Amino acid sequence: NAGVTQTPKFQVLKTGQSMTLQCAQDMNHEYMSWYRQDPGMGLRLIHYSVGAGITDQGEVPNGYNVSRSTTEDFPLRLLSAAPSQTSVYFCASSFRQGAVGLFFGSGTQLSVL
Amino acid sequence: RKEVEQDPGPFNVPEGATVAFNCTYSNSASQSFFWYRQDCRKEPKLLMSVYSSGNEDGRFTAQLNRASQYISLLIRDSKLSDSATYLCVVNSYSGAGSYQLTFGKGTKLSVIP
Numbered sequence: 290n291a292g293v294t295q296t297p298k299f300q301v302l303k304t305g306q307s308m309t310l311q312c313a314q315d316m317n318h319e320y321m322s323w324y325r326q327d328p329g330m331g332l333r334l335i336h337y338s339v340g341a342g343i344t345d346q347g348e349v350p351n352g353y354n355v356s357r358s359t360t361e362d363f364p365l366r367l368l369s370a371a372p373s374q375t376s377v378y379f380c381a382s383s384f385r386q387g388a389v390g391l392f393f394g395s396g397t398q399l400s401v402l
Numbered sequence: 403r404k405e406v407e408q409d410p411g412p413f414n415v416p417e418g419a420t421v422a423f424n425c426t427y428s429n430s431a432s433q434s435f436f437w438y439r440q441d442c443r444k445e446p447k448l449l450m451s452v453y454s455s456g457n458e459d460g461r462f463t464a465q466l467n468r469a470s471q472y473i474s475l476l477i478r479d480s481k482l483s484d485s486a487t488y489l490c491v492v493n494s495y496s497g498a499g500s501y502q503l504t505f506g507k508g509t510k511l512s513v514i515p
Contacts, residue, residue, distance in 0.1 A: 331507035332446070332489070339500075379445055387493055387501030389434070393445035 291315050295380045295394030302370040302401045310365040310397050312380030320386040321363040322347070323355065325376040326396075332379070338363055339386050370401045405429060408490050408506040416514050419480050423509045425490030426472045433501075435466055435473050438489040440508065446489055449475075480513045487511070 293314045302308060314321065322337035334347030338357040352374060354366040363382075367374060380394040408425045415421045427435075435452040450457065452464040452473050463476040477484055490506035 329507065332505040334503070345500075387434070387495075387503075389436070389451055390448050391438075391446075391491075391503065393447070395445050396443075 293380055293382055293392050293394040295378075295397060297397060298395065299398045300400070302367070302399065304370060304372060304401060306367075306370050308367050308370065310367075310378055310380070310399075312363045312365065312394055313361050314363075314380075314382040314392070315361065316382065316384075316392070317360060318382035318384055318392075319360070320384070320388070321357065321380065321382045322391075323353070323363070323365045324379045324381060325349065325374075326379060327376050335365065335378075337386075367399075372401045375399060375401045405504045406490055406492050406506040408488075408509045410507060411510040412512050413509065414512045414514055415480055417480055417482060419513075420476065420478050421480055421511065422474055422476045423488055423490075423511075424472055424474050425506055425509075426470075427490075427492045427504075428471070429492065429494045429504075430471060432471075432492045432494045434493040435464075436491040436493070437462075437464055437473075437475050438491055438505075440487045440489055442486075446505075449488070477511075480511075482513050482515065485511055485513045 296311045323335040324332045336355040338344045378397045381391045383391045437449040438446040439449045440446040452466045456465040461478045465474045487508040487510045489508045496502045
C-alpha cells in the first residue's frame with residue numbers, strides 16, 4: 290500500500306542546475322499537485338493536474354515545469370535552480386480536486402547553493 | 403487580509419490539558435474545511451474534516467462558524483503524541499469546475515510531561 294511515493298528525499302544542487310522531482314501514486318487519483326513549504330510561509334501550490342494530459346499553474350509556478358502523461362506520475366522539473374528554490378517540496382494527490390483527503394508524499398528537502 | 407489565518411503558537415500545555423485552536427478565513431464562499439496534522443519534518447496528514455454541525459473524533463472536536471468565518475479544533479486530555487503543528491485548510495470553489503485549497507501556516511502544539 291504505497292500511496293504517494295516521492296523521490297529523492299534530499300537533494301543538493303548548484304545554481305543553474307536542473308533536476309526532476311519524481312512523484313507517483315497508486316490510488317488511481319485524478320488530482321495531483323506539488324507544494325513547497327518554507328518557514329513562516331505555509332504550503333504554497335506550485336502546479337496541479339486534474340487528470341492525465343491536463344496541468345495548470347498554482348500560486349508560485351515560476352521556475353518549475355510539470356507534465357502528466359499518465360494518471361500515476363506527476364514529475365516536477367526545476368529548469369535552472371536558484372537559491373530561492375531552496376525549500377521542502379511535497380507532492381499530493383486526491384480522488385478528485387476538492388475531494389476530502391489530500392494524501393501527501395514524504396517530501397523532498399532541496400538545497401540550492 | 404490573509405485568506406486563512408492561524409495563531410502560530412507555540413502552545414505549550416501539560417499532559418491531560420484541554421487546548422483549543424482557532425482559524426479564520428476570508429472567503430465567505432468557502433465550501434469545506436479540514437484540519438491537518440504535521441509532525442516535525444514529515445508530511446501533513448488529514449486529521450479531520452469540519453462540518454457545520456460540529457464533529458467529534460475521540461478526543462478531538464472540530465467546529466465551524468460560517469457567520470463569523472472561523473473554525474476551531476479542541477483537543478481534550480492532551481497526550482505527548484499530540485505534539486505537532488496543526489494546519490487549518492479551507493476549500494473554495496474558484497469557478498469553471500476548479501477548487502482552491504488554501505492552507506494556514508499552522509499552529510504548533512507542544513505537550514509537556
